[in-house]
Amino acid sequence: xxxxxxxxxxxxxxxxxxxxxxxxHGVNLEVNAGECVVLxxxxxxxxxxxxxxxxxxxxxxxxxITFNGRETVSLAPxxxxxxxxxxxxxxxAIYSSLSCEExxxxxxxxxxxxxxxxxxxxxxxxxxERRHSQGTRLSGGEQQMLAMARILRTGARLLLLDExxxxxxxxxxxxxxxxxxxxxxxxxxxxLVEQNFHFATPMADRVYVVENGTIALEMSQSxxxxxxxxxxxxxxx
Amino acid sequence: xxxxLGISLPGLMSQLTVGLVNGAFYALLSMGxxxxxxxxxxxNFAHGALYMLGAFCTLVLxxxxxxxxxxxxxxxxxxxxxxxxxxxxxxxxxxxxxxxxYGMLLTYGLSLIFTSVVRFRxxxxxLNFDPPEALSGxxxxxxxxxxxxxxxxxxLSLIVCLITWLVVEKTRLGSYLRAATENPRVTQALGxxxxxxxxxxxxxxxxxxxxxxxxxxxxxxxxxxxxDLIIISVFAVVVIGGFGSIAGSIITGLCLxxxxxxxxxxxxxxxxxxxxxxxxxxxxxxxxxxxxxPR
Amino acid sequence: xxxxxxRLGSMxxxxxxxxxxxxxxxxxMFLYSLLLVNILCLAILACGYNVLVGxxxxxxxxxxxFVATSAxxxxxxxxxxxxxxxxxxxxxxxxxxxxxxxxxxxIRREGLYFGMITLAQSQLLYFLYSMAPFTGGxxxxxxxxxxxxLGFIDLSNDLVLYYFVLAMFVAxxxxxxxxxxxxxxxxxxxxxxxESRAISLGYDVNRFKLLTFxxxxxxxxxxxxxKTLSFGLATLSDASWSNAADVLVMxxxxxxxxxxxxxxxxxxxxxxxxxxxxxxxxxxxxxxxLAFVVCVLVFRRGIVGEVSELLKKLRxxxxxxxxxNEDAV
Numbered sequence: 078x079x080x081x082x083x084x085x086x087x088x089x090x091x092x093x094x095x096x097x098x099x100x101x102h103g104v105n106l107e108v109n110a111g112e113c114v115v116l117x118x119x120x121x122x123x124x125x126x127x128x129x130x131x132x133x134x135x136x137x138x139x140x141x142i143t144f145n146g147r148e149t150v151s152l153a154p155x156x157x158x159x160x161x162x163x164x165x166x167x168x169x170a171i172y173s174s175l176s177c178e179e180x181x182x183x184x185x186x187x188x189x190x191x192x193x194x195x196x197x198x199x200x201x202x203x204x205x206e207r208r209h210s211q212g213t214r215l216s217g218g219e220q221q222m223l224a225m226a227r228i229l230r231t232g233a234r235l236l237l238l239d240e241x242x243x244x245x246x247x248x249x250x251x252x253x254x255x256x257x258x259x260x261x262x263x264x265x266x267x268x269l270v271e272q273n274f275h276f277a278t279p280m281a282d283r284v285y286v287v288e289n290g291t292i293a294l295e296m297s298q299s300x301x302x303x304x305x306x307x308x309x310x311x312x313x314x
Numbered sequence: 315x316x317x318x319l320g321i322s323l324p325g326l327m328s329q330l331t332v333g334l335v336n337g338a339f340y341a342l343l344s345m346g347x348x349x350x351x352x353x354x355x356x357x358n359f360a361h362g363a364l365y366m367l368g369a370f371c372t373l374v375l376x377x378x379x380x381x382x383x384x385x386x387x388x389x390x391x392x393x394x395x396x397x398x399x400x401x402x403x404x405x406x407x408x409x410x411x412x413x414x415x416y417g418m419l420l421t422y423g424l425s426l427i428f429t430s431v432v433r434f435r436x437x438x439x440x441l442n443f444d445p446p447e448a449l450s451g452x453x454x455x456x457x458x459x460x461x462x463x464x465x466x467x468x469x470l471s472l473i474v475c476l477i478t479w480l481v482v483e484k485t486r487l488g489s490y491l492r493a494a495t496e497n498p499r500v501t502q503a504l505g506x507x508x509x510x511x512x513x514x515x516x517x518x519x520x521x522x523x524x525x526x527x528x529x530x531x532x533x534x535x536x537x538x539x540x541x542d543l544i545i546i547s548v549f550a551v552v553v554i555g556g557f558g559s560i561a562g563s564i565i566t567g568l569c570l571x572x573x574x575x576x577x578x579x580x581x582x583x584x585x586x587x588x589x590x591x592x593x594x595x596x597x598x599x600x601x602x603x604x605x606x607x608p609r
Numbered sequence: 610x611x612x613x614x615x616r617l618g619s620m621x622x623x624x625x626x627x628x629x630x631x632x633x634x635x636x637x638m639f640l641y642s643l644l645l646v647n648i649l650c651l652a653i654l655a656c657g658y659n660v661l662v663g664x665x666x667x668x669x670x671x672x673x674x675f676v677a678t679s680a681x682x683x684x685x686x687x688x689x690x691x692x693x694x695x696x697x698x699x700x701x702x703x704x705x706x707x708x709x710x711x712x713x714x715x716i717r718r719e720g721l722y723f724g725m726i727t728l729a730q731s732q733l734l735y736f737l738y739s740m741a742p743f744t745g746g747x748x749x750x751x752x753x754x755x756x757x758x759l760g761f762i763d764l765s766n767d768l769v770l771y772y773f774v775l776a777m778f779v780a781x782x783x784x785x786x787x788x789x790x791x792x793x794x795x796x797x798x799x800x801x802x803x804e805s806r807a808i809s810l811g812y813d814v815n816r817f818k819l820l821t822f823x824x825x826x827x828x829x830x831x832x833x834x835x836k837t838l839s840f841g842l843a844t845l846s847d848a849s850w851s852n853a854a855d856v857l858v859m860x861x862x863x864x865x866x867x868x869x870x871x872x873x874x875x876x877x878x879x880x881x882x883x884x885x886x887x888x889x890x891x892x893x894x895x896x897x898x899l900a901f902v903v904c905v906l907v908f909r910r911g912i913v914g915e916v917s918e919l920l921k922k923l924r925x926x927x928x929x930x931x932x933x934n935e936d937a938v
Contacts, residue, residue: 133503134500153502153509154499154503155503155506155507155509164503166503170497174492174496183489183490183506227504
């Protein structure tokens with residue numbers, strides 16, 4: 078088996094535009110293989126835009142985004158996904174014109190080692206029950222699980238998760254947290270955008286605080302308790 | 315001659331048959347239009363020209379290679395489909411980010427170019443094409459004489475419509491299409507090669523239109539303007555049926571063909587206008603068409 | 610920009626307009642009067658159409674209904690020897706009313722739905738006109754007399770007719786210009802740029818669009834009335850859909866949403882039609898198609914639009930030179 082370089086994702090000097098709007102003003106961050114990195118920040122700081130830039134869903138990107146050493150800043154979205162990046166959008170994007178199972182099977186398998194359908198249904202039994210329902214008839218929690226499950230099937234090893242705890246009951250949020258911890262244990266690399274400080278920080282190896290389209294602060298897990306007041310200032314909590 | 319309530323049954327049935335044949339063409343073409351609009355967001359004004367090119371393919375294939383109708387049935391949709399793929403890749407894909415208006419104008423311009431090129435080569439008068447030997451003749455049903463070819467066209471069109479519907483609604487490829495139609499950006503980010511799917515879809519729509527043209531060749535006059543004549547009714551069908559639904563296009567197309575046939579029998583001068591009357595009535599009650607959803 | 614540069618700019622504009630005026634007045638010496646009248650009528654039609662397409666982005670497929678309706682109204686009254694002004698005025702009135710009725714139904718929808726509704730309406734009208742007795746059916750109204758304008762200006766003289774139509778064209782053009790550069794026009798531009806914002810600012814967008822539609826219908830209808838007056842004909846072919854393509858090409862090639870665009874487009878199309886006439890009918894259609902494709906792909910602003918963009922860039926460069934090395938952006 079070939080050795081995967083320790084650095085999984087590196088973003089340097091990233092500028093991003095939605096139409097004429099200049100949203101990211103030079104973002105620098107790295108994610109190492111097997112790490113769980115969390116992007117914190119206020120609404121509108123640019124965290125979702127960073128994830129979207131990685132998969133290529135913004136109007137224009139300048140700078141550099143390398144994935145496993147490969148430059149992706151000018152690649153088309155489907156080619157980026159095929160390199161092994163799984164994207165779970167903030168809006169979940171469950172298709173109303175597809176059934177639950179069709180939603181699950183939609184993203185093509187891009188690498189070996191992805192979960193099989195049986196494994197996914199074992200992890201998320203609700204999805205098995207509802208597999209023939211129309212995608213949007215699932216509850217919020219089920220849709221979130223579906224959004225995560227479908228990228229786990231593809232064999233992608235870098236997961237981009239955007240606000241997965243948003244609007245969900247604490248019980249479900251806890252379940253999602255368990256799933257993420259077990260994924261981390263299996264060696265997945267995870268870049269998480271989160272509003273929920275208490276949910277996200279225990280899982281993080283490192284944390285970046287995003288403000289006004291740049292990185293304002295970076296710290297490792299061990300520093301978080303000492304810097305909590307500073308963090309809360311940035312997050313406006 | 316059988317008469318019921320003063321209605322000449324053979325006369326009525328023959329008009330209904332013609333109406334059903336037209337309805338089959340409407341269904342084939344409106345299905346392609348609806349699929350293209352769903353995924354590309356473009357109202358393909360060139361659709362009638364593609365239909366016309368399909369019909370002329372049968373002529374050209376016969377003239378230059380001696381291949382008969384059965385060969386054209388298979389080859390014309392493929393040839394026109396490939397042509398459609400080239401069009402999409404070179405010209406049409408440049409305007410996806412623009413207002414809908416430009417899509418209409420561009421494809422309309424393309425249809426003008428195609429029509430004038432064909433007209434330059436073949437002139438404006440209609441040309442005849444004989445139906446294949448195996449399908450010529452009529453069946454005597456007692457209350458009417460049913461032309462074999464027309465019956466076969468109706469059946470084949472229905473089969474093609476059904477297969478298309480099955481592929482789109484029930485297969486994996488169809489789920490890619492439905493997903494890309496609903497949310498093209500995220501679908502791409504999930505790894506589906508949407509640009510290729512778009513080309514494929516346009517080519518498929520063009521192929522369907524060409525198939526209609528091939529089937530139409532023996533029943534209608536093949537002329538460069540045959541696309542222009544049919545495309546307006548097809549747009550009306552799509553608007554009445556609503557852009558969202560393939561089944562809607564098929565049902566609406568067939569029904570409208572029948573209604574046109576009926577009108578032709580009872581009050582001929584209105585047969586070209588009845589589609590529009592229905593359209594205005596339907597849009598007044600259901601603004602997005604009978605089966606459509608707000609986009 | 611310095612005072613002298615500005616003065617130079619407005620002088621150039623005045624000179625241009627003066628030259629245009631002189632050219633228009635002297636044109637009949639070089640070109641056939643009726644050809645010029647044809648251009649003017651089509652220019653009015655295109656300007657009217659452009660008011661709708663250029664400022665609301667709604668493409669109507671049914672404008673020929675207004676042309677035909679006004680044509681029939683004017684033709685009918687003039688054939689019955691009513692005064693010329695009455696005939697023309699009736700034509701205008703007919704299109705105002707029809708525009709309101711058609712617009713009220715169509716304006717709530719967008720894109721293809723809007724286009725199809727207008728098409729359906731005009732097809733319906735076409736059908737009704739073909740059945741109605743007063744239109745003369747298939748033959749239409751023929752030999753419509755031009756009469757004497759205001760009782761004494763004899764329009765049967767082609768030259769007099771030309772100057773009359775020219776005056777009407779100038780009137781229409783100034784009228785459109787007044788509308789566009791008014792508060793009403795500014796709201797239209799706002800709606801075109803960002804409709805949802807206009808709604809959130811409290812503008813009744815549908816009412817503005819309807820008013821624009823009626824204006825557009827009236828001007829286009831007036832072109833039809835003038836055409837009937839000039840050429841003595843009002844037939845079913847006025848109502849056929851293919852005319853919409855010509856008008857679209859004129860507007861697109863000339864420049865959608867510009868004042869002079871449709872005029873330039875009309876002139877080009879008429880000249881091409883005149884010189885390519887019968888022998889090259891297919892070539893003309895192919896050229897039109899090519900014009901559509903090229904304009905949409907690379908030339909979206911049309912001739913007038915591209916020229917004014919160039920002039921704007923020139924002005925910025927002059928401004929920059931004026932101010933030395935100061936950044937003009």
